[in-house]
Amino acid sequence: MSIPPPPPSFHGMFDGRSASGSASRDGFDLIPPVPGQFSSSAPPYVPYPLPPHVKLTDVLMDLYKPSSAEFGICRISIDRPLRKNAFRPETVEDLIKAFRLAEDDPEIGCIVLQGKGKDFCAGGDQSVRGDGGYQHEQTEVPPRLKVLDLHVQMKRCPKPIMAVVKGYAVGGGHILHMVCDITLCNSTAVFGQTGPRMGSFDAGYGCSRMARLVGQKKARELWFLAKFYNAEEAADMGLVNKVVRDGGQWGVDYEAIKWARRMMGNSPSALACLKAALNADEDGAAGMMQLAGNATRLYYLTEEAKEGREAFLAKRPPYWRKIPSSKL
Numbered sequence: 484m485s486i487p488p489p490p491p492s493f494h495g496m497f498d499g500r501s502a503s504g505s506a507s508r509d510g511f512d513l514i515p516p517v518p519g520q521f522s523s524s525a526p527p528y529v530p531y532p533l534p535p536h537v538k539l540t541d542v543l544m545d546l547y548k549p550s551s552a553e554f555g556i557c558r559i560s561i562d563r564p565l566r567k568n569a570f571r572p573e574t575v576e577d578l579i580k581a582f583r584l585a586e587d588d589p590e591i592g593c594i595v596l597q598g599k600g601k602d603f604c605a606g607g608d609q610s611v612r613g614d615g616g617y618q619h620e621q622t623e624v625p626p627r628l629k630v631l632d633l634h635v636q637m638k639r640c641p642k643p644i645m646a647v648v649k650g651y652a653v654g655g656g657h658i659l660h661m662v663c664d665i666t667l668c669n670s671t672a673v674f675g676q677t678g679p680r681m682g683s684f685d686a687g688y689g690c691s692r693m694a695r696l697v698g699q700k701k702a703r704e705l706w707f708l709a710k711f712y713n714a715e716e717a718a719d720m721g722l723v724n725k726v727v728r729d730g731g732q733w734g735v736d737y738e739a740i741k742w743a744r745r746m747m748g749n750s751p752s753a754l755a756c757l758k759a760a761l762n763a764d765e766d767g768a769a770g771m772m773q774l775a776g777n778a779t780r781l782y783y784l785t786e787e788a789k790e791g792r793e794a795f796l797a798k799r800p801p802y803w804r805k806i807p808s809s810k811l
């Protein structure tokens with residue numbers, strides 16, 4: 484496989500100097516794109532090429548690949564704007580499929596989760612909430628809370644996931660953004676839990692992740708009072724990485740591209756291991772397993788691991804001492 488040359492726009496990024504030689508602390512501000520760089524004012528995503536066997540009804544996927552040398556950004560959008568992107572079981576199934584595709588696609592380096600239209604997501608669709616969970620259109624599928632599986636999948640995904648929040652991120656929509664690695668929002672964003680007001684609660688990541696993000700006292704305030712908070716309040720609490728205050732309609736979308744390109748300019752394996760490590764204490768044995776899985780995968784790349792495999796296949800004893808690194 485031929486390796487593409489490094490992207491010209493990144494020259495100088497890592498030594499703190501721009502291509503023109505002007506000093507810059509860490510190069511972040513050198514990262515394109517800026518609005519106006521593209522012919523259209525909307526961010527430059529194109530439809531994601533779905534494999535023929537995958538059909539999505541409630542979710543859209545699109546893609547932005549800055550250059551052939553860089554990884555691409557996959558944007559996953561909940562597409563139920565008339566219900567403020569409230570999710571039904573079919574939406575969750577689509578999200579699970581979309582995240583799986585993005586995770587497995589070697590061209591993708593970062594995933595953006597957003598809502599289509601003015602809102603991020605207003606949580607579980609109450610019109611299909613039955614007595615035992617959310618009811619699938621196909622009535623033979625038992626009512627479930629499949630969104631909890633989606634949370635686990637997002638936490639385990641080795642690629643960074645960034646929420647871009649505009650409008651409401653409430654109820655289960657608030658939990659979805661909290662499960663993402665990074666949250667950017669604009670000044671229209673509204674955050675909060677609604678469960679105790681309408682007969683529900685999420686005692687999973689909805690509690691544990693929130694308490695780690697905002698602290699125990701604030702988490703109890705968010706859940707017990709079930710109030711809404713604006714973008715500034717959410718940022719002050721540590722729920723949001725950055726509030727993009729200006730930049731017009733697409734400001735936060737461009738900021739997300741910039742953050743994604745910055746992350747994708749860093750080592751993918753380092754990011755995957757860091758994500759697993761940052762998850763580990765919250766996720767108990769499952770979290771340690773995720774971190775340990777990365778160690779095994781990296782070990783497989785060593786001459787020592789390859790010798791073990793080759794020896795087994797050749798029906799001979801492994802010859803560890805011929806490998807200089809095979810000692811601790």
Ligand SMILES: CC(C)(COP(=O)(O)OP(=O)(O)OC[C@H]1O[C@@H](n2cnc3c(N)ncnc32)[C@H](O)[C@@H]1OP(=O)(O)O)[C@@H](O)C(=O)NCCC(=O)NCCSC(=O)c1cc(O)c2ccccc2c1O
Nearest residue numbers: 565566567569605606607608609610654655677683684685
């Ligand atoms: C978000 C709002 C405050 C917005 O109010 P506003 O007045 O601006 O807009 P409307 O209320 O008129 O909404 C427009 C339109 O959308 C429909 N809609 C909005 N949210 C939902 C929803 N969640 N389900 C179904 N439909 C919704 C609304 O009915 C309107 O439709 P019309 O046909 O009438 O035009 C306000 O909309 C609001 O408070 N929404 C409800 C927010 C909410 O309570 N969400 C559910 C919380 S429970 C949950 O999400 C949940 C998630 C989990 O992950 C769990 C995990 C484990 C266990 C339980 C979980 C769980 O319960």
